[in-house]
Amino acid sequence: MPYVVERKPLTLLERVYIPQILAGLRVTLKHLFAPNVTMEYPEQRPPIPAGYRGVPTLVKDPNGREKCVSCQLCEFVCPPKAIRITPGEVPADQPDRAHVEKAPQAFDIDMLRCIYCGLCQEVCPEEAIFLQNQFSMTGYTRAEMVNDKARLYELGGTLPDQHFKWDKKKDAAEHGNAH
């Protein structure tokens, strides 16, 4: 049974308009004195819900090492081609990064292109790239809107992670562990 809304013909009072308009004026007058509901943005910030997909950032592991191994999967999957990675080796003179396979030499995300789809986060095998709760990106030039590697790490910070992959690799290498 479809629900039928009956259209009643307007009563005389309603057709005269004036009482209806006065009633409307009363409603708007009440709003005139009601408190404002606007959030005044730069001073007040909205609460960001968990799992919000803001600006993509690079994160470090709990030991402060970069997790990205410059596999370029994110570069490949990024629909608008916002990511540019120059792969590179980890320098040999950094003992705490031993057994980390590779690291990006340069890592740029063009925020004028990024559509915040989150595919880079999905595809990353190392859980190195995360879309975090930073939502306000501004700049005066196009160049300013490209996040380079340093900036990406600064935005990303360190996220807790339970894998300790590079520690395990190191252990395995040192104690002759078969996979």
Add this chain to the structure above:
Amino acid sequence: MTAIVEFWNNLHPLLQGVIKGLAVIGVMFPIGGACSLVERKVSAAIQGRPGPNRAMPFWFAWVPVIGPFLQRLGVFHLMADGAKMFFKEDSLPGHVNKFYFLLAPVVAMIPALTTVTVVPFGAYFDEAGRMIPLVLANLDVGILAVFAIGSLGVYSLILAGWASNSKYPFLGGIRASAQLISYELSMTLAVVPVFLMINVPGGSGTLSLTDVVGFQSGTWQGLTMASLHGTWFIMTMPLAAIIFLVALFAETNRLPFDMAEGEADLVGGFHTEYGAMKWGLFFVAEYSHMLIGSGVFTLLFLGGWNPLPFVPLASVVGWLAHLSPLFQHPLAVGLLSIGIFLAKVLFFMFLFMWVRWTVPRFRYDQVMKLGWQKLLPLAIGNLIFYAVLIALLQPKL
């Protein structure tokens, strides 16, 4: 004080006129500008947002308390708006008829600033106790002049729409002209009963707005005909007042009748192609139009500068004179009457903004229908009713 008055009276009449005219322009423009700010603030308040509150000149920022307060109030946005209008690039579309395109905003200002001259905005009393209106030109054809010059405003809309050589402005101009003409009729017919009332048969006829106010300044005389002089016309002729008010909304192109610029169907309407100060002039003209319309409504139906029905300005001045004879000085009385008049006009300006956020815009056919099929017959009926009534009452007045 008297020296100034002497000096003023000895000035050449032409010079006096120029000074008075400049003074009125000097008052109209700032009020128009202030109204645009108030409009933004009232709109914001009704919509539950704070409205403009960011602009502040850097040198004002360090003034304690007052600085932030004025900033929240948004007063500096007026300066910002003005500066923007004067200094932004004033582009002239290549496809327009340049002469008429530039003429239109100027033509818009002319009726706005001309009608002011015949609208009395206050009064004082001379030694004999006669009411002397404060008005640039106390014409005997007052209301006719207002209507005649006021309706010239439609030319600027048509001119703007046509000279823009573009479809939306053209349609906007056409709509505006049709609407203005339709409502002009009901508006004029609605005020005829008022003038029937104030013109006694046999006496010299008048259409002066001052005389309308004069008629409305009387005191309570018991249940007699003389008490009629203490009432305001909105009490004795409510229907005429409503018709006049509705027509006024239509004439000034304010919501719910802003057919000329309905964004939803006409982009910006007749001023789509205009920018910067040319666009600003249209708006100052619209606000001036509203100011004058409210002023005329106040004079006709709300007792002009009389504070309350049955409490005319003269009685108030009489009471104040008991406190101090200084209040009887023409200057004090004049300022008091201007204040009362301005308060009423500003209430109407607020009403315009208030209605704007209450009633949604009409469809064009509804506007035409309301004008021709509802308001016009009502106005004619109203006129006939009062004509008969006044014919019966007049001998006893």
